Amino acid sequence: xxxxxxxxxxxxxRRRSATTPPTQTSPLDLAISQLLKDQPNQDDVxxxxxxxxxxxxxxxxxxxxxxxxxxxxxxxxFPSGYVNCKRDEWSSKRFCVHSEKLLxxxxxxxxxLLSPAKQARIRRRFxxxxxxxxxxxxxxLTPSVEGDELAAQLIDLSLxxxxxxxxxxxxxxxxxxxxxSGHDDHCPNHPNVPVNCKKTNEYVPESQTSSPKxxxxxxxxxxxxxxxxxxPIRHRANIIRLILAIEGRDLVLNSAPRxxxxxxxxxxxxxxNVIRDSVCTWLMAExxxxxxxxxxxxxxxxxxxxxxxxxxxxAFRILVVEGALDVLxxxxxxxxxxHTIFGRPRADLPDDxxxxxxxxxxxxxxxxxxxxxxxxxxxxxxxxxxPEYQKLKALGDxxxxxxxxxxxxxxxxVANQLVTLSDKLMEYKDWILRKALDSGFRxxxxxxxxxxxxxxxxxxxxxxxxxxxSKLSDTQRLLTPGFWEHLSxxxxxxxxxxxxxxxxxxxxxxxxxxxxxxxxGYISHSQGPLELATHHFDFxxxxxxxxxxxxLLSLRWIHTEPEVPLTRTSHIVLTLCDEEFKYLPLWAxxxxxxxxxxxESAVPDAEMGPVGPGPAYRTGTTVVEPYTDTTPSISxxxxxxxxxxxxxxxxxxxxxxxxxxxxTCTLSTRHQNDDQDHGRHRHHPPAPTRTTTIxxxxxxxxxxxxxxxxxxxxxxEELFEHVHAGTYSDxxxxxxxxxxxxxx
Numbered sequence: 001x002x003x004x005x006x007x008x009x010x011x012x013x014r015r016r017s018a019t020t021p022p023t024q025t026s027p028l029d030l031a032i033s034q035l036l037k038d039q040p041n042q043d044d045v046x047x048x049x050x051x052x053x054x055x056x057x058x059x060x061x062x063x064x065x066x067x068x069x070x071x072x073x074x075x076x077x078f079p080s081g082y083v084n085c086k087r088d089e090w091s092s093k094r095f096c097v098h099s100e101k102l103l104x105x106x107x108x109x110x111x112x113l114l115s116p117a118k119q120a121r122i123r124r125r126f127x128x129x130x131x132x133x134x135x136x137x138x139x140x141l142t143p144s145v146e147g148d149e150l151a152a153q154l155i156d157l158s159l160x161x162x163x164x165x166x167x168x169x170x171x172x173x174x175x176x177x178x179x180x181s182g183h184d185d186h187c188p189n190h191p192n193v194p195v196n197c198k199k200t201n202e203y204v205p206e207s208q209t210s211s212p213k214x215x216x217x218x219x220x221x222x223x224x225x226x227x228x229x230x231x232p233i234r235h236r237a238n239i240i241r242l243i244l245a246i247e248g249r250d251l252v253l254n255s256a257p258r259x260x261x262x263x264x265x266x267x268x269x270x271x272x273n274v275i276r277d278s279v280c281t282w283l284m285a286e287x288x289x290x291x292x293x294x295x296x297x298x299x300x301x302x303x304x305x306x307x308x309x310x311x312x313x314x315a316f317r318i319l320v321v322e323g324a325l326d327v328l329x330x331x332x333x334x335x336x337x338x339h340t341i342f343g344r345p346r347a348d349l350p351d352d353x354x355x356x357x358x359x360x361x362x363x364x365x366x367x368x369x370x371x372x373x374x375x376x377x378x379x380x381x382x383x384x385x386x387p388e389y390q391k392l393k394a395l396g397d398x399x400x401x402x403x404x405x406x407x408x409x410x411x412x413x414v415a416n417q418l419v420t421l422s423d424k425l426m427e428y429k430d431w432i433l434r435k436a437l438d439s440g441f442r443x444x445x446x447x448x449x450x451x452x453x454x455x456x457x458x459x460x461x462x463x464x465x466x467x468x469x470s471k472l473s474d475t476q477r478l479l480t481p482g483f484w485e486h487l488s489x490x491x492x493x494x495x496x497x498x499x500x501x502x503x504x505x506x507x508x509x510x511x512x513x514x515x516x517x518x519x520x521g522y523i524s525h526s527q528g529p530l531e532l533a534t535h536h537f538d539f540x541x542x543x544x545x546x547x548x549x550x551x552l553l554s555l556r557w558i559h560t561e562p563e564v565p566l567t568r569t570s571h572i573v574l575t576l577c578d579e580e581f582k583y584l585p586l587w588a589x590x591x592x593x594x595x596x597x598x599x600e601s602a603v604p605d606a607e608m609g610p611v612g613p614g615p616a617y618r619t620g621t622t623v624v625e626p627y628t629d630t631t632p633s634i635s636x637x638x639x640x641x642x643x644x645x646x647x648x649x650x651x652x653x654x655x656x657x658x659x660x661x662x663x664t665c666t667l668s669t670r671h672q673n674d675d676q677d678h679g680r681h682r683h684h685p686p687a688p689t690r691t692t693t694i695x696x697x698x699x700x701x702x703x704x705x706x707x708x709x710x711x712x713x714x715x716x717e718e719l720f721e722h723v724h725a726g727t728y729s730d731x732x733x734x735x736x737x738x739x740x741x742x743x744x
Contacts, residue, residue, distance in 0.1 A: 013142065013622065018558045023425050042452050045556060045571075045646055048177075048178050048259050049177040049178035049181055049182070049195075049254065050174075052178055052252050052727065052738075053182055053183065053252070053254060055250070055252065056241075056250075056252040056254070057084070057085060058180075058303060059244060059249065059250075060093075060185075060237055060240055061084070061086075061088075063093055063095045063240060063244070064093055064094055064095045066095075067095035067096055067097060067244070067247065068095070068096055069096055069499040070096035070097045070098045070099075070135070071096075071098060071099050071135055071136040071137060072096065072097050072098065072102065072114070072135055072136070072137040072138070072139055073094060073095075073096055073133055073135040073137070073138050073139065074093075074094070074095055074097055074141060074240075074243055075092070075093075075138070075139065075140045075141065075142060075238055075532060076092065076093045076094075076097070076141050076142055076239055077092040077142040077234050077236075078091060078093070078156050078232075078233065078236055079120075079145075079232055079233075080230070080383075082186050082233045083187075083188045084121075084185070084186075085183060085187045085190035086190070087188065087190075087447040090186075090236075093240060095137060095240075097139075097243055097246070098247070099114055099136070099137050101246050101248075102114065102139075105270075105271040105273065106270075106271070106273070107269055107270040107271040107652050108270050109268075109270045109271075110139075110269065110270070110271070110713075113139055114139070119137060119138065122140060123138060126138065127387050134323075137648075140244070141239050141269075143232070143236065143239070146592050153191055153235070154241060155350075156267070156268065157230055157234075157260075157261055157263040157264045157265070158229040158230045159229045159230070159256075159257050159260060159261075159298075160226075160229075160298050160347035160348070161261050161299065161345070161347075162294060162298065162347060162456075163256045163257060163298050163344060163347075164227055164229065164256075164257060164296040165221070165225075165256070166256035166257075166291060166295065167180050167181055167182075167225060167255060167256075168179055168197055168214075169288070169290065169291075170195065170196070170220060171196045171213060171214055172197075172211075172213055172214050172455070173211055173212055173213075173287055173290055173455065174210040174211065174213075174287060175287055175290070176285070176288070177195060178254055179253070179254065179255075179282060179288050180254070180255055180256060180288065181195050181254065181255070182225045182252075182254030182255035183255075184231065184234060184257065185231070185233045185234045185237040185238075186227075186231050186233040186253075188233065189223075189224045189440070192222070193222075193224040193225060194222055194224070194225065197214060197219040197220065197221070198219070198221075198222055199214070199219070199220065199382060200217070200218050200219075200220060200222040200743070202217075202218060203218035204218075208578060210451070211451065211455070211493060212454055215454065215458060215459050216456075216457070216459075217458035217459045217460045223560055223680070228255065234257065234258075234261055235261065235265070238258065238261045238262050238265050238361045239265055239269075241258075241262065242262060242266055242269065242271070242274065242275070242594050244266055244585070245274050245275060246271065248599060249277050253277065253278055253279065253282045254502050256291065256295070259279055259282055259302065260281075260298055260301075260302060262279070263275065263279060263301075263302045263305050263306060264276055264305070266305075266306075267305045272306050272307070275306070276306045276307070276308065277341070277535050278310050279302060279306055279308070280306070280311070281304075283299065283302070283308070283311055283564075284311075284564060286565060287567070289565050289566075289567065290455065290565055290567060290568050291319075292314055292315055292564060292566065293318065293452075293455075293567060293568035294455055294456050294568055295345035295347065296318045296319055296344070296346065297315075297316045297319070297346065297348065297349050298347055300312060300315035300316065300319060300349070301349065301352060301353065303315060304353060306331060307494060307588075309563070309588050310563035310564050311563070311564055311590055312588045313562075313563045313581070313584070313589065314562045314563045314564045314566055314586070315716065316356075316360070316576075316581075316584060316588075317560075317562060317566075317574040318566070318569050318574065318664050319357045319361075320357060320360040320361050320364055320576060320578075320580055321361075321364065321479055321572045321573060322340045322341070322342075322572070322573060323342070323357050323358060323360070323361030323364075324361045324365040324368065324479060325341045325472075325476055325479055325572070325639050326340075326341070326362040327361055327362055327369065328362045328365050328369070328473060328475045328476045328479075329473070329476070330473065341468065341472075341476075342420050342453060342465070342468055342571055343453055343456065343463065343468075344453075344456050344457075344460070345456055351426060354597070356583045356584070356592075359583050359598075360576070360581075360583045360598055362578040362675070363579050363580050363583075364576065365475075365597060366581050367577070367579070368475050368478050368479060369475055371478060371511045372475045372525070374480055375429075375433055376430070376433065378426055380426075380429050381429070381546075383548070383549075383553075384545075384546065384549035384550075384553075386545045386546055386549065387424075387541075388537060388538055388539075388541060388542035388545065388546065389542065391417070391535075391537075392421070392422070392496055392537060395418065395516070395535065396415075396418055396422075399411065399414060399415045399418060400415070400441070409535045413515075414515050414516065417508070417511055417512045417515060417659055417706035418512065420508050421508045421512045421537065422508060422511075424502075424504055424505040424508040424509075425505065427502065427504070427505070428502060428505050431502060432550075433487070434486070435486065436483050436484075436486040436487035437474050437477055439481060439482065439483075439486040440466055440469045440470065440482055441465055441466060441469060441480075441482040441571075442482070442485070444687075445481070445482060445485075446464070446465050446466055448570060448701060449570060449571040450464055451571070452567065452568040452571070453465065453568075453571065455568055456568075457523055465571055469482065478557075478573075479572055479573050480571065480572060480573060481558045481570070481571070481572075481573055484553075484554035484557045484573070485554065485558065486528040487553075487554055488547065488550045488551040488553075488554040488555075496640040503540075504574055506539070507536050509539050512537060513537060514535045516535045516536065516537075516694070517535065517536075555639055556575070557573055557575055558573055559573040559575075560573070560574045562574060562738070566692050583598055583599070584606055597602055602614060622641075625737075656733075
């Protein structure tokens with residue numbers, strides 16, 4: 001009978017009872033009264049959520065009555081002492097399903113359980129107990145209560161704190177209650193389970209447009225919402241839900257614990273395809289997608305289990321970048337396993353997933369170090385096609401040939417001016433890089449980043465994004481969008497019309513341009529007609545070309561279009577290339593085919609064949625990849641060192657100066673004191689031992705358009721005694737905690 005008709009019937013009954021003496025209440029009247037009591041008010045905003053929850057509860061509680069046809073008897077025994085939302089004790093469930101539907105899932109587990117051998121064994125067990133089963137098949141899906149099987153299932157089905165507390169996202173992040181507010185199956189105090197959080201006395205309501213609307217420090221978790229990480233009732237109830245879903249009944253996913261538990265059970269029973277679409281819909285229902293940003297490890301495990309490609313790749317991006325930030329730290333961070341550098345609480349991952357993340361994180365860290373090494377090396381401009389710089393190199397070749405032939409000494413002075421200009425261009429590059437590294441986040445960026453980070457950091461443990469960035473090493477900063485945006489902005493021209501560059505560089509350009517015409521006239525006279533109109537170095541054109549190149553490079557690093565909306569992770573760069581994605585399995589667009597080959601290092605080729613037989617077998621000489629430089633230098637030399645820098649020798653080296661000698665590659669000396677003034681020590685990795693092109697430092701990501709510090713836990717009192725909500729003091733500088741990147 002429809003609930004509205006029942007309500008009208010009861011209303012009429014009550015009107016009649018006002019004029020007639022009371023009679024003994026019938027069982028039917030009691031049932032109607034209980035049904036109406038459970039019926040939610042349709043004016044309630046949570047009506048849909050409560051209605052779905054009630055429907056789900058009825059399906060579980062009455063499963064043996066509603067599912068009484070089929071050739072397979074399913075048995076799920078419940079432990080004693082647990083009650084449901086009605087305060088009734090959970091009892092064992094026996095219901096019937098169809099074996100053809102179980103086998104249609106393709107589950108090897110169901111196929112084995114329904115095999116003749118298994119069925120003969122379980123039927124003998126029941127016959128020995130004196131039971132006669134009429135159905136053709138018997139399926140006892142009661143979980144083990146001891147042994148290795150139970151231990152494994154406890155690991156697979158245990159909830160992380162973030163998953164258990166995701167119900168708070170209804171109020172904090174405006175996630176629909178029918179997605180996240182569902183009760184746990186062991187619910188002894190149903191009427192007192194809150195939909196919204198209880199607030200502390202310090203709570204001050206946030207604006208209606210802000211998110212999160214409630215700070216974590218202002219929440220009080222009620223006892224009825226403090227569920228266990230593993231619950232035997234939750235385990236068994238979701239086994240029944242899964243079997244009912246196989247039968248074609250509605251699957252109600254109204255909480256993160258239920259989604260996570262159902263995923264684990266479907267994996268155990270080898271029928272993940274049954275719930276794949278439903279779980280994907282739950283994860284992709286905005287703003288519930290924030291579950292991927294905030295509870296990234298559980299999201300990856302769910303996606304990995306169900307083979308949800310887009311969710312897996314998006315979560316993989318986050319975890320790999322966070323892992324690379326840890327790898328780039330000179331020393332292991334305290335409590336790094338509990339929180340990321342930017343403060344997101346971490347959760348455990350299975351060993352196989354952890355291995356994948358670690359390999360990809362190290363690969364990304366290597367790429368970042370190589371990019372940074374190229375930035376600080378003397379071959380920086382070789383990364384880009386800048387006509388003015390190429391012209392300067394060609395002039396160096398001409399002048400070098402004339403000076404080596406014993407031409408007049410004044411020509412050597414012009415060559416020295418070219419060396420000086422080359423030095424100043426390197427210092428200018430260092431100046432651009434230093435400005436980009438030290439600029440941090442813009443105000444609007446910082447506000448956005450901090451607002452997103454407040455979704456998982458309470459104000460009691462708060463450190464602003466600007467403070468976190470100030471303690472990052474140079475290489476770690478390459479994994480933040482602030483660096484790349486400031487790197488491309490450094491090339492702008494100031495309002496005065498003068499180039500945004502040191503005065504020493506401008507003077508070197510002017511001096512070079514005053515003398516180059518005479519030098520080129522002499523060379524033209526000795527070697528034949530040469531074009532004289534283009535010998536001056538045009539700094540403005542050089543700056544524009546460099547700006548374009550840096551802007552395109554920055555765009556490729558920071559302009560990422562993740563596979564799913566990631567609204568809470570904009571403070572880190574999420575662009576990965578094929579070398580990082582290759583560790584994913586084939587179904588997620590990676591190269592891992594189950595053999596583990598992607599985790600093995602490539603064996604270098606041998607120059608010669610095997611030498612010597614038997615146990616004394618030896619390979620030939622390993623071929624070492626030589627350093628090659630096919631690009632003409634400003635003034636060439638016989639050999640180009642991998643780490644060129646300034647010196648006093650007059651030998652020209654590729655992309656550098658006449659005075660280059662092999663020393664440690666570093667930023668120009670004019671900036672070294674800046675680091676000391678800030679109390680930081682920066683260690684720069686050496687340049688790569690091969691010619692690096694733009695492909696080596698630009699991430700290749702199919703989703704990209706063509707166009708260290710630790711966030712400390714509350715236990716780190718030596719820092720937090722200076723920190724206030726939303727502010728930080730310049731006094732904060734813990735050298736034991738905050739450290740920079742060393743040489744790789």
